[in-house]
Amino acid sequence: MEMVFRWFGSGNDAVQLDQIKQIPGVEGIVWALHDIPVGDEWPINRIAEVKQQADEHGFHIDVVESVNIHEDIKLGLPTRDKYIANYKATIKNLASVGVKVICYNFMPVFDWTRTELYKKLDDGSTAMFYEKAKVENMDPMELVDEISNNPDFTIPGWEPERLKSLANLFGAYQKVSEEDLWNNLKYFLEEIIPVAEANGIKMAIHPDDPPWKIFGLPRIITSQPNIRRFLQLVDSPSNGITLCSGSLGTDPNNDIPDMVHEFIDRIPFAHIRNLKRYDNGDFIETSHRTKDGSVDIYEILKAYYDNGFTGYVRPDHGRHLWNEKCRPGYGLYDRAMGIMYLWGIWDSLERSVNEKELAVLDKKLDY
Numbered sequence: 484m485e486m487v488f489r490w491f492g493s494g495n496d497a498v499q500l501d502q503i504k505q506i507p508g509v510e511g512i513v514w515a516l517h518d519i520p521v522g523d524e525w526p527i528n529r530i531a532e533v534k535q536q537a538d539e540h541g542f543h544i545d546v547v548e549s550v551n552i553h554e555d556i557k558l559g560l561p562t563r564d565k566y567i568a569n570y571k572a573t574i575k576n577l578a579s580v581g582v583k584v585i586c587y588n589f590m591p592v593f594d595w596t597r598t599e600l601y602k603k604l605d606d607g608s609t610a611m612f613y614e615k616a617k618v619e620n621m622d623p624m625e626l627v628d629e630i631s632n633n634p635d636f637t638i639p640g641w642e643p644e645r646l647k648s649l650a651n652l653f654g655a656y657q658k659v660s661e662e663d664l665w666n667n668l669k670y671f672l673e674e675i676i677p678v679a680e681a682n683g684i685k686m687a688i689h690p691d692d693p694p695w696k697i698f699g700l701p702r703i704i705t706s707q708p709n710i711r712r713f714l715q716l717v718d719s720p721s722n723g724i725t726l727c728s729g730s731l732g733t734d735p736n737n738d739i740p741d742m743v744h745e746f747i748d749r750i751p752f753a754h755i756r757n758l759k760r761y762d763n764g765d766f767i768e769t770s771h772r773t774k775d776g777s778v779d780i781y782e783i784l785k786a787y788y789d790n791g792f793t794g795y796v797r798p799d800h801g802r803h804l805w806n807e808k809c810r811p812g813y814g815l816y817d818r819a820m821g822i823m824y825l826w827g828i829w830d831s832l833e834r835s836v837n838e839k840e841l842a843v844l845d846k847k848l849d850y
């Protein structure tokens with residue numbers, strides 16, 4: 484596995500590249516041009532700027548997260564074609580500087596959803612929290628106010644300008660069923676996957692977070708059968724997934740190690756993190772350690788290891804520790820510790836397998 488770390492860009496992240504540099508084993512940054520309006524082509528000069536910054540720190544820029552999808556594409560409106568044309572141009576521009584993987588999602592209106600960004604844990608740290616009953620009984624506008632008015636940074640997926648026409652968007656989605664959303668996704672993939680293939684790019688859809696319907700909006704990238712269906716929409720190595728243990732892990736029915744085994748050839752990018760599920764459907768993001776949450780991080784890494792995984796991995800959201808001021812979920816400390824936990828498991832797997840092989844060889848030599 485190749486370790487990478489999400490960075491929101493110069494002047495847009497509390498974490499600096501020279502800090503990331505000091506985390507063991509990180510080879511690249513996961514980045515995006517967060518200020519480009521959704522649907523516009525990413526200008527090549529702006530892309531080159533990030534590459535330059537990464538180069539100066541010896542990081543690669545192989546993984547982009549996210550190039551977001553314009554709502555007109557998800558809604559299947561006639562205007563989608565112009566946004567798809569821009570998307571294709573962005574794929575080509577990114578390929579021209581060596582990008583290999585583009586993460587995106589196909590969630591209507593909202594990106595990831597939480598009800599509290601800084602919920603206090605017993606140890607005094609804070610983490611992002613999802614209260615199921617609150618979402619079920621809440622006007623989505625309230626949630627938008629709470630999340631998009633974060634004083635420090637705009638939150639990706641919750642940019643105020645993207646959400647200002649929210650009422651219209653909700654109206655538009657009333658006519659879109661899950662099957663319509665599948666069709667609109669297929670239309671998009673049939674257009675862009677050939678361009679990705681021709682440019683050496685793997686597209687990697689991120690599962691819906693959380694993986695169930697919220698506010699009456701359709702959601703489809705939620706489960707093993709649905710991911711299987713997704714991969715068959717366009718059967719190409721360039722049509723892959725970002726397997727996020729955190730998003731999928733909020734649903735106890737999702738067997739993530741089994742998904743790793745089944746989808747391994749179509750996982751160019753993995754998000755690995757833990758969370759604690761409660762019986763009432765609430766969940767909170769925890770440290771990466773298996774014991775601290777409901778997701779078996781060891782078994783997930785073992786599944787990747789057993790399948791000879793060589794793709795990109797990043798620690799996903801972490802807690803906010805030691806009074807750090809950071810983007811919700813994207814502090815330096817807990818993600819850095821998460822990486823060391825992932826490496827610890829990985830190195831042990833590697834060592835124990837090698838030692839088993841050596842023992843077998845020794846036995847053979849004895850004869």
Ligand SMILES: [Mn+2]
Nearest residue numbers: 727729754799
């Ligand atoms: Mn994720």
